[in-house]
Amino acid sequence: MKIRILVSLAGALLASLCSAEEASQLVIPEIVVTATRLPEPQAQSVRPTTVITAEEIAQSGQQTIVEVLQSLGGVEIASTGGMGQVSSVFIRGANSNHTLVLVDGVRLNSATTGTTALENIPISQIERIEIVAGPMSGLYGSDAIGGVIQIFTKSGKYSPGQSITVGVGSYNTRTVGAGINTAVKETEFSLNFGYLESDGFDATKATIPFGQHNPDRDGYRNTNVSGRIAHHFGEDNEVGVSVFQSEGNTHFDNGPTTDDVNHQTLSTYSLYSRNKILEDWQSLVRVGQSEDKLVVTGAFPGFFRTRQPQFTWQNDVKLGPGTAIAGAEYLSQEVSSDTAYTQTSRSIKSVFGGYSGEYGDHSWQANARQDDNSQFGDHTTGILGYAYRLTSNFRIRASAGTAFKAPTFNDLYFPGFSNPNLQPERSRNKEAGLDYQMGNHHFGATYFVNRITDLIVFDNTTFLPQNLNRATIKGTELRYQGNWGTLQAEAQVTFQDPVDDATGQLLQRRAREHGSLSITKAVGSWRAGAEFVASGARFDSNTEDPTTRMHGYGLVNLIANYTVNKDWLIRARWNNVANREYELAQNFNTPGSNVFVTLQYQPK
Numbered sequence: 001m002k003i004r005i006l007v008s009l010a011g012a013l014l015a016s017l018c019s020a021e022e023a024s025q026l027v028i029p030e031i032v033v034t035a036t037r038l039p040e041p042q043a044q045s046v047r048p049t050t051v052i053t054a055e056e057i058a059q060s061g062q063q064t065i066v067e068v069l070q071s072l073g074g075v076e077i078a079s080t081g082g083m084g085q086v087s088s089v090f091i092r093g094a095n096s097n098h099t100l101v102l103v104d105g106v107r108l109n110s111a112t113t114g115t116t117a118l119e120n121i122p123i124s125q126i127e128r129i130e131i132v133a134g135p136m137s138g139l140y141g142s143d144a145i146g147g148v149i150q151i152f153t154k155s156g157k158y159s160p161g162q163s164i165t166v167g168v169g170s171y172n173t174r175t176v177g178a179g180i181n182t183a184v185k186e187t188e189f190s191l192n193f194g195y196l197e198s199d200g201f202d203a204t205k206a207t208i209p210f211g212q213h214n215p216d217r218d219g220y221r222n223t224n225v226s227g228r229i230a231h232h233f234g235e236d237n238e239v240g241v242s243v244f245q246s247e248g249n250t251h252f253d254n255g256p257t258t259d260d261v262n263h264q265t266l267s268t269y270s271l272y273s274r275n276k277i278l279e280d281w282q283s284l285v286r287v288g289q290s291e292d293k294l295v296v297t298g299a300f301p302g303f304f305r306t307r308q309p310q311f312t313w314q315n316d317v318k319l320g321p322g323t324a325i326a327g328a329e330y331l332s333q334e335v336s337s338d339t340a341y342t343q344t345s346r347s348i349k350s351v352f353g354g355y356s357g358e359y360g361d362h363s364w365q366a367n368a369r370q371d372d373n374s375q376f377g378d379h380t381t382g383i384l385g386y387a388y389r390l391t392s393n394f395r396i397r398a399s400a401g402t403a404f405k406a407p408t409f410n411d412l413y414f415p416g417f418s419n420p421n422l423q424p425e426r427s428r429n430k431e432a433g434l435d436y437q438m439g440n441h442h443f444g445a446t447y448f449v450n451r452i453t454d455l456i457v458f459d460n461t462t463f464l465p466q467n468l469n470r471a472t473i474k475g476t477e478l479r480y481q482g483n484w485g486t487l488q489a490e491a492q493v494t495f496q497d498p499v500d501d502a503t504g505q506l507l508q509r510r511a512r513e514h515g516s517l518s519i520t521k522a523v524g525s526w527r528a529g530a531e532f533v534a535s536g537a538r539f540d541s542n543t544e545d546p547t548t549r550m551h552g553y554g555l556v557n558l559i560a561n562y563t564v565n566k567d568w569l570i571r572a573r574w575n576n577v578a579n580r581e582y583e584l585a586q587n588f589n590t591p592g593s594n595v596f597v598t599l600q601y602q603p604k
């Protein structure tokens with residue numbers, strides 16, 4: 001199904017909205033923090049921020065965060081099989097390891113691969129997700145070339161109440177979760193548990209090279225927990241501790257006679273103190289650590305662990321019509337493995353500052369950051385943005401930024417396949433956009449150009465990674481969100497050219513167009529809807545080799561929620577209704593038509 005179908009549907013939807021009668025106010029999260037590191041109204045942000053709430057995730061009926069990010073976050077995805085298999089997201093056509101992932105403000109990724117194992121982050125623990133596209137190193141340092149995804153786990157303040165959830169579905173998938181999120185006087189408590197297991201399906205196709213195929217089911221099991229305690233000393237002082245852990249076990253194919261399993265544990269914890277020093281001075285101190293531990297059993301066993309102690313000190317000072325920030329960060333990346341890396345640690349010391357705010361019809365953001373990497377020296381990056389409100393409904397905006405990504409430990413030191421002379425990848429981004437708000441309807445458009453230099457690629461001549469390529473990614477993002485009466489709709493589409501400058505060919509697994517459209521309607525105790533997700537053709541190579549072409553696809557999904565009474569709720573989702581065959585990674589299978597049903601008990 002072609003992407004133009006999505007555009008036609010979105011166009012028809014927008015046309016109908018222009019003549020729609022005003023109705024109840026659309027509920028949009030008002031405060032975001034990722035775009036500036038400061039709490040600010042979402043409508044004020046110079047950098048457009050996508051927010052996905054726990055309620056939106058629950059209503060969608062999705063089972064993985066990767067699918068949530070595709071259908072609600074406007075990103076591209078790739079996956080090497082079903083649930084729990086290695087998955088990637090691409091923000092604005094940048095590489096999958098060009099996205100920085102934070103969990104409750106703590107950086108979580110593997111220093112060996114450079115990516116975050118999103119397939120092992122359970123949606124049951126998520127309170128909300130904020131996605132900021134475009135270079136963000138001026139605020140967060142290395143890795144944020146494509147953008148930042150920040151995941152907030154559940155808390156007693158924003159996710160009050162108790163709940164028990166059970167679910168069953170196709171591929172013998174079953175889940176159970178329970179949580180309590182409450183406050184006693186000035187103290188918030190949150191504790192949530194989850195378990196998911198699926199028999200899955202065969203992850204690989206018989207066409208996969210090197211004899212990897214094993215015609216069996218590749219199942220997945222995950223156990224997860226998160227918790228938080230925070231105590232408030234009045235309105236302006238707070239201390240707290242948060243923890244998150246997810247243990248995933250994924251069967252995959254690495255040969256016809258072996259049972260190959262990835263045993264992966266992701267964890268973060270942090271201790272923080274947020275204090276009002278003076279009337280206009282707020283300070284945050286956070287000490288934390290993340291860990292990504294992977295144990296592989298089967299044909300090629302291995303052990304890889306990344307441990308990242310980190311420290312943040314941030315100061316927010318109200319200054320005139322805006323707020324200035326200044327702070328320092330420290331990050332240590334420590335690798336342990338049964339693979340003989342020649343170096344196993346590095347440290348990054350950083351200072352950052354900025355000023356953002358709003359005065360009349362003007363909004364602005366300016367940030368700068370310097371990172372002192374023990375391997376690569378100093379890197380200075382920045383963000384500059386401005387927005388002007390032409391009318392009460394119409395706003396224009398523009399911004400520019402620089403970013404970088406340090407090479408991974410695999411790039412630098414993996415025996416036989418590395419290059420210790422690699423330099424960091426660098427990027428420069430410019431973008432311009434507009435926002436139009438009319439009653440319950442919001443439309444946004446952004447045109448962006450991101451130029452990446454010293455792109456690290458695998459050289460087919462030396463069989464080693466090299467800083468060989470330059471890439472230019474140009475594109476336009478269109479977004480709509482709105483409702484009229486009991487009908488609610490959301491649409492997003494991206495048209496882009498993510499190409500290698502030297503060849504003019506598409507970057508691997510990136511399409512020239514992708515998007516999604518969802519429409520839901522509430523009638524009495526029911527809320528039901530349809531969702532359409534589509535992507536253009538992609539190549540599973542950087543050369544557009546015809547043998548690696550993956551055709552475009554369009555998937556229709558259906559959702560339904562039924563409120564039994566004030567305490568009980570049933571949710572159902574039917575994915576890939578037409579049972580379409582499609583590929584997210586060449587020689588790997590994707591789910592066919594499948595159903596999942598959830599029963600939730602949440603006493604009011």
